[in-house]
Amino acid sequence: MPVDSPVVPVALTVNGKPERLEVDPRTTLLDALRDRLHLSGTKKGCGLGQCGACTVLVDGRRVVSCLTLAVMNDGASVTTIEGLGTPDALHPMQAAFVACDAFQCGYCTPGQILSAVALIDEGHAGSDEEIREHMSGNLCRCGAYANIVEAIRTVAGQEG
Amino acid sequence: MIPGPFHYHRPTSVAEAVALLAAHGDDARPLAGGHSLIPMMKLRMAVPDHLVDLAAIPDLKGICEDGDRIVIGATTTQREVIGSDLLAARLPILAETARQIADPQIRTKGTFGGNVANGDPGNDMPALMQCLDAVYRLAGPDGSRTVPARDYYQGAYFTALEPGELLTAVEIPVPPAGHGYAYEKLKRKVGDYATAAAAVVLTLDGGTVATASIALTNVASTPLHAAAASALVIGTGLDAATLKAAADAAKAITDPATDGRGTAEYRREMAGVMVARALAKAMRRAKGA
Numbered sequence: 001m002p003v004d005s006p007v008v009p010v011a012l013t014v015n016g017k018p019e020r021l022e023v024d025p026r027t028t029l030l031d032a033l034r035d036r037l038h039l040s041g042t043k044k045g046c047g048l049g050q051c052g053a054c055t056v057l058v059d060g061r062r063v064v065s066c067l068t069l070a071v072m073n074d075g076a077s078v079t080t081i082e083g084l085g086t087p088d089a090l091h092p093m094q095a096a097f098v099a100c101d102a103f104q105c106g107y108c109t110p111g112q113i114l115s116a117v118a119l120i121d122e123g124h125a126g127s128d129e130e131i132r133e134h135m136s137g138n139l140c141r142c143g144a145y146a147n148i149v150e151a152i153r154t155v156a157g158q159e160g
Numbered sequence: 161m162i163p164g165p166f167h168y169h170r171p172t173s174v175a176e177a178v179a180l181l182a183a184h185g186d187d188a189r190p191l192a193g194g195h196s197l198i199p200m201m202k203l204r205m206a207v208p209d210h211l212v213d214l215a216a217i218p219d220l221k222g223i224c225e226d227g228d229r230i231v232i233g234a235t236t237t238q239r240e241v242i243g244s245d246l247l248a249a250r251l252p253i254l255a256e257t258a259r260q261i262a263d264p265q266i267r268t269k270g271t272f273g274g275n276v277a278n279g280d281p282g283n284d285m286p287a288l289m290q291c292l293d294a295v296y297r298l299a300g301p302d303g304s305r306t307v308p309a310r311d312y313y314q315g316a317y318f319t320a321l322e323p324g325e326l327l328t329a330v331e332i333p334v335p336p337a338g339h340g341y342a343y344e345k346l347k348r349k350v351g352d353y354a355t356a357a358a359a360v361v362l363t364l365d366g367g368t369v370a371t372a373s374i375a376l377t378n379v380a381s382t383p384l385h386a387a388a389a390s391a392l393v394i395g396t397g398l399d400a401a402t403l404k405a406a407a408d409a410a411k412a413i414t415d416p417a418t419d420g421r422g423t424a425e426y427r428r429e430m431a432g433v434m435v436a437r438a439l440a441k442a443m444r445r446a447k448g449a
Contacts, residue, residue: 008168025168025211028198047161048199050351055265061239064265067198071168072191072213115265122264136350137263 010070014039015083023070030054030065033080041081041110045139052138055111056080062118064137081110084117092158093117096151104142112138116152125156163201170213174220174299174328177212182301182324184210190326191215192235193269195262196278220273220328223247229331234273239264241272250334253341253361257288260343263351276309277327279319279382282353286313287383288343291359291375294332300325313382339363340446342438345377346430348421354378355421358410358434360442362393369393374406374439379414379431386410389435398443406439407432 007022014037021036033039033056042065045053049067056065057079085091090098093113103109115138119125124134131152132145140148171177181188188210191197200206214220220235223244230251232241241247241258248255261267261275261284275285276296289296289309296307298321307320309330314320321327335341345357357377363370372393374386389409396402416427 006167025166026163047202049195049262049266052263052265058268061268062265063268067195067266068269069168069194069198071170072194072215119264124264133350134264137265 008071010074012070012073012075013077015079021070025069025071027070028066029056029058029063029068029070029073029078032070033065033078039080039082043107043110045108045111050139051108051111052115053108053111055114055138057114057118060118060121062115062137079114081113084113091117092155093120093151096154097148100147100151100154101144102147102151103140103144108138108140108142112140112148116148116155119152120156125152128153131156161202163198164204164207166201166208167210168213169210170216172216174217174326177214177217178299178301178324178326180210180212181326185323188212188323192271192274193237195266195270196274196280214326225250225334226331229333232272232330232332234271234277234327234329236272238262238267238270238272238275242267251292251332253288253292253343253359254332256341257284257343257359260284260345260347260357266351272330273327276312276330277319277321279313279315279317281316281381281383282378284343284345284354284357284377287357287375287377287385288359289330289332290383290385291361291373292332292335293373294330296327297329297331298325299328304328306331309383310385316381335361336363338446338448340442340444342441342445344434344438344441346434353421356414356416356427356430356434358431358438360435360438362439362442362446364443364446367397368395369398369443372439374410374435376410376414376431376435379416379427381415384413386413386435388413393439398439403436403439407436410435 010021012019043053045051049064054065085094119134189208191211191213221233238258242255275283294309312320340362346355354377359375362372372390374390376384389406411432414428416424418424
């Protein structure tokens with residue numbers, strides 16, 4: 001029998017700022033970020049974990065925020081595209097995406113950038129082949145893949 | 161796409177989790193990474209009234225050595241399997257297989273226990289566990305029991321797990337040092353389920369195969385332990401005729417569905433190709449080449 005979902009409390013640290021929410025337990029981390037905290041930089045693509053548009057960092061690791069419930073992440077620290085850089089002081093990966101023309105429509109771009117930052121942190125930027133393999137969770141329907149790889153290679157070279 | 165309503169539980173012990181699962185029976189589901197269950201709930205193919213989140217149970221997480229076995233806790237993530245030094249040294253086929261599951265984001269949250277427990281025939285770890293003759297530890301309201309991976313899968317999404325039971329860990333016998341291994345997976349793109357895949361572990365005595373175990377992914381409603389094909393290669397040097405005979409014996413037990421990945425005939429044929437490739441690669445590795 002269907003049941004009513006009683007609301008549950010969730011505490012998150014989002015881009016360094018503590019947030020306390022009362023959510024329906026069905027709320028995904030993605031919907032909590034977009035609809036409750038009004039951080040709409042994280043995009044909803046497929047909603048089924050196949051496209052990577054909703055990628056964010058949870059405790060420093062990349063996850064698809066559409067397939068994890070907000071309540072499952074109670075106490076976690078979340079980084080979204082809004083927490084990475086600012087329009088006046090872009091994160092190096094954001095600047096590289098601009099410089100390399102690594103997007104067209106831009107819808108997948110926040111997820112691509114978060115995934116790319118995690119990829120370098122994981123040490124998977126050793127070659128173009130390795131970058132492609134470890135960016136495989138982020139689809140780009142405009143087909144900007146070649147320039148995305150170039151942007152990541154550029155940042156990895158600067159840091160390496 | 162929003163799941164149906166449910167009560168969320170976050171027990172802190174296996175006993176508490178099992179009590180919740182037993183109290184609610186078929187209306188409750190355990191929740192680990194959620195990367196199989198949450199999509200099913202969004203599509204309303206699963207509508208549990210109670211979700212029992214296992215994340216706050218420390219006993220369910222981790223990889224350790226227990227005599228001649230390695231024990232992997234159910235909520236250990238695929239990312240942790242890939243990063244484990246112990247597994248890299250003793251059971252490298254686990255990371256080789258985990259790296260072929262989905263994509264990096266999914267592997268951050270997706271768990272080893274969820275992959276083996278839920279009975280999805282597309283999952284990669286079940287056939288590997290059959291290949292390695294692993295044993296699943298199940299906890300239930302009446303105590304614990306173990307079920308061999310080779311007896312666990314009954315049909316697509318049907319397993320030996322009873323309502324109220326929880327898979328807590330997997331025990332894997334460690335093959336001898338120097339064993340050969342390979343997990344060969346044909347897929348349309350990175351992240352896809354297998355069109356067909358084969359797991360092989362073997363040992364050599366001189367130049368001939370002393371022991372061998374072969375299992376298959378996604379070419380039937382359950383993973384398949386290819387016992388006849390395994391027996392056939394023992395005592396041979398894996399010449400071309402033996403590889404073909406083993407591939408044929410493996411193909412004979414498959415019953416794939418025609419789907420977006422290809423026709424049943426094509427997928428059966430590819431199961432044979434994956435078996436031959438995995439045997440050859442395992443042989444090369446066992447020889448240290």
